[in-house]
Structure formats: C-alpha cells, structure tokens
Amino acid sequence: MDLKTPLYDAHLEAGGKMVSFAGYTLPVQYKDSGVIKEHLAVRNQVGLFDVSHMGEVVYEGKDALANLHYLLTNDFSNLEVGRVRYTLMCNENGGVIDDLLVYKCSDEKYLLVVNAANRAKDVAWMKEHLFGEVAFSDQSDQFVQIALQGAFAKEMIEKRTKEEEIPKKYYSFTENADVGGVTCLLSRTGYTGEFGYELYCKPEDGIKLWNLLLETGQEYDIIPCGLGARDTLRLEAGMPLYGHEMTEEITPLETDLNFAVKMKKEDFIGKKALIDKGEPKITRIGLQLTDRGIVREGADVYFNDKKIGQTTSGTMCPFISKACAMALVEKNSVEIGSPIEVEVRGKKIKAEVVTLPFVKK
Missing domain, CATH: 2.40.30.110 (Aminomethyltransferase beta-barrel domains)
Known part of the structure; x- marks a missing residue:
C-alpha cells in the first residue's frame, strides 16, 4: 500500500494525476498544465514541487563527523555550520548505494537527505555501520519537503521571510527560518538547474506552507509541478538520477562524480575497491x-x-x-x-x- 504525503489532498484539489512512485502516491503532472507547461514554468517563472517522499536522517554526537567520514565519499572536515554538501554512499565494491545531501546543523549534528526509494536500504546500511558516541534517527516522517524552483523564487521568499534568515549562497541553509509564519529549514538547493529553495517543515504545517507559496507566487504565474517535470528538468540540467546514471554496480568515478569523492581521506567504505579498480x-x-x-x-x-x-x-x-x-x-x-x-x-x-x-x- 503506497503512502500519501501530507499534501495529498492538495494535489487532488489541483487536479494532480496521481501515480505510484518510490512507495508513495504522487502527482506526475496536473490536468490544467501537463509536463511541458510545468517544465517551462520552472525555466521561465517559478514552480512548486512536493518532494516530501525524500528521506531525512540525523546523526548527533561527538562521533557524528567520524561516522560520516567513514560512511560517505566526500570530506566534511571543512564544512561550515549552515552549509550543504553533496556526497555518495558506496558499498564495499565501490558501487553507489545512494547519493545524498549533508546539512551541517552544528559541530555535532548533521541532517542527511536521501532518495525516497532508497530510504529503507540506506537506513539499514547506516545503522549497520554506526560506531562510537553517536545517536542515529530516521526522521523522514517528521518532515514535509517542498521545492520552490525558478527565476522568481527569490522574490517570493523575500516577501515572506526576513532578509537575515534567507540563505545567500548556493548550498547553504537557515535551520529555523520564519516563512510567512511557518518555521522551516530553508535551503538554497534544488534538482532543476534553476535558482531555487527547498523548504522543510513539520507535517502539520505542510498544507499551510504549500498554499502560502502558491498564493505568494500568483503574480509570478506559479503552478504546481509533478514528477514528470522534475525528471525532465534534472535531465536537461545534466543531473544524474540514482538507478539510472548510478547504481550499486556503477562507481561514482565511472559516472563522473569525482568531485564528490575525496580519495585523500584516510578511509571510507568502498575506497579500497575504487583504488583496486584503477582508472575508470x-x-x-x-x-x-x-x-x-x-x-x-x-x-x-x-x-x-x-x-x-x-x-x-x-x-x-x-x-x-x-x-x-x-x-x-x-x-x-x-x-x-x-x-x-x-x-x-x-x-x-x-x-x-x-x-x-x-x-x-
């Protein structure tokens, strides 16, 4: 039985064509727009996506950083509080278990965002490799995630958020921003190749935030967008998708994700296999x-x-x-x-x- 995000009813009201995806029922497109119109809205104006199916896990404690360094391919030793970093999680053979984002909330707290279809697999792998003084928790059900993407995303957020709470740099975030009365983790990230934000809030605030953003974006011709446009946008932007450009049989080096693999780190799961495989x-x-x-x-x-x-x-x-x-x-x-x-x-x-x-x- 597929799960429903807290925004399910909003999608039905907007005419969402619902499909099964990654264990959830989500809109692939909306009846009054369609994939092409939704795609072009993001490229030319602004679009709104429900990405609440994504998974969120938290590492906390003195050894949180050490765990991430061993588990993931990137280096987080110089990651500042309030910044985000892309990384891969490999198996012992160097294949990709998942690609994910790491948010540094404090020196001893990190939020990791994983792909929805891989949530159960990722959580099991992460738990299996915990060590030292660290607390691990799967908090996926405690978040609604909404992606606001497109040229007018900044103007919209500026209308609803104090200037000092808006993340200024790409791959940066504010953990407790007030967006029109809703407390959010406000992140300058996205999966479309456009300027945009991803907002994380409590499930009970999801509908309020969704409607607030749609209302704020009316003057910019905002429309809700589905999975179809999300895929065409990421492909047009040359962004890899797990299960396609990377799998447990394909290494990050074989799919040109070298920038997120720090071979100079002391060790990480899969490093030896990558060395043994030699030049891709x-x-x-x-x-x-x-x-x-x-x-x-x-x-x-x-x-x-x-x-x-x-x-x-x-x-x-x-x-x-x-x-x-x-x-x-x-x-x-x-x-x-x-x-x-x-x-x-x-x-x-x-x-x-x-x-x-x-x-x-």
Whole structure:
C-alpha cells in the first residue's frame, strides 16, 4: 500500500494525476498544465514541487563527523555550520548505494537527505555501520519537503521571510527560518538547474506552507509541478538520477562524480575497491539526436559501428526543444562533437556527443 504525503489532498484539489512512485502516491503532472507547461514554468517563472517522499536522517554526537567520514565519499572536515554538501554512499565494491545531501546543523549534528526509494536500504546500511558516541534517527516522517524552483523564487521568499534568515549562497541553509509564519529549514538547493529553495517543515504545517507559496507566487504565474517535470528538468540540467546514471554496480568515478569523492581521506567504505579498480573504463556523456526520435534508458550507443555503451536516461527536453540523453560509454571512445548512433526499436538513429549540461544557466 503506497503512502500519501501530507499534501495529498492538495494535489487532488489541483487536479494532480496521481501515480505510484518510490512507495508513495504522487502527482506526475496536473490536468490544467501537463509536463511541458510545468517544465517551462520552472525555466521561465517559478514552480512548486512536493518532494516530501525524500528521506531525512540525523546523526548527533561527538562521533557524528567520524561516522560520516567513514560512511560517505566526500570530506566534511571543512564544512561550515549552515552549509550543504553533496556526497555518495558506496558499498564495499565501490558501487553507489545512494547519493545524498549533508546539512551541517552544528559541530555535532548533521541532517542527511536521501532518495525516497532508497530510504529503507540506506537506513539499514547506516545503522549497520554506526560506531562510537553517536545517536542515529530516521526522521523522514517528521518532515514535509517542498521545492520552490525558478527565476522568481527569490522574490517570493523575500516577501515572506526576513532578509537575515534567507540563505545567500548556493548550498547553504537557515535551520529555523520564519516563512510567512511557518518555521522551516530553508535551503538554497534544488534538482532543476534553476535558482531555487527547498523548504522543510513539520507535517502539520505542510498544507499551510504549500498554499502560502502558491498564493505568494500568483503574480509570478506559479503552478504546481509533478514528477514528470522534475525528471525532465534534472535531465536537461545534466543531473544524474540514482538507478539510472548510478547504481550499486556503477562507481561514482565511472559516472563522473569525482568531485564528490575525496580519495585523500584516510578511509571510507568502498575506497579500497575504487583504488583496486584503477582508472575508470567508462564515463558519462551527453548526446543530442540529429535525427527525429526520442531515446529512452537502455538504448545501445554506437560509434563507427562499434557498440560503446548504453543510454541511462533520455527524453525530449522542452526548454531547448531537442531530444537528449545521457549515456555510459567506453572512456575516450568519443569526444564532444563526435557523430554517434543510438539503436531505438531496432533502428539506428543519428546523434552527436554534446557538453553537459544540456541547458546552461
């Protein structure tokens, strides 16, 4: 039985087309808009997403930092209070268990945001590897998470929040901001490639915050957006998605997430495997069709009639009106501008290798 977020009724009232996703019933799109309109609203104006299905866990105590350093690939020794850092969590073979965000609330308290579909798996793995003086808690059910994304997000937040409580830098946050009378963790983060915020509040305040933001955004033509636009936006922005560009069989180094893997750290789970594997033999690329068609996940990629890899995500990108995809291919097999072919339903269609992201903002 799928779970419902505290905003479920609001989605029904807004005409949300509800689907099963990551153990939740969520809107894939809304009847008066649709994926393309929702996508373009975020690119040109502002959009609102319910992302309450994401998981939140907390590490507290003297050894919280030591636990994160061993568990995760990034380095948090210089992370300041009020800042956020992207990281991967690997298994012993170097494959990716999940990608997540780490929020530093204090020297002994960290909030970790994990992917919804991986929540149970992540929590079990984290509990299994706890050590020292640390308290671990899964607080996923204690949060509603709303993403406000787009060009007018800043103007909207400024109307409802004191200047000193608004996070100024990308990947920074205010833990207890007052947004129109609702206490929120206000974070300058997002998964769309646009300027935006993610707001975390108590479940009982979720509907109030959702309606407040919709009301505040009326003058900017805000609309609620579903899972469909969230996926097309992240793809257009060249952002990887767990289960597609990374899996437990694909290492972070093989999908070009090197920036979040600090091999100079003393140790972390999966480090030895990454060293033993040596230089990655595959890499992630962007491709854009030059023939008509759309490429989805799992299509074979060819260069000079030789299969060099497979696509991991693909769709028609609404803002640039081009069919694009990401793929994992043999390293050094192609370069930017290389003409390639992608096999779709038994037919090879032409494409070229392009720079990621597809949309540069």
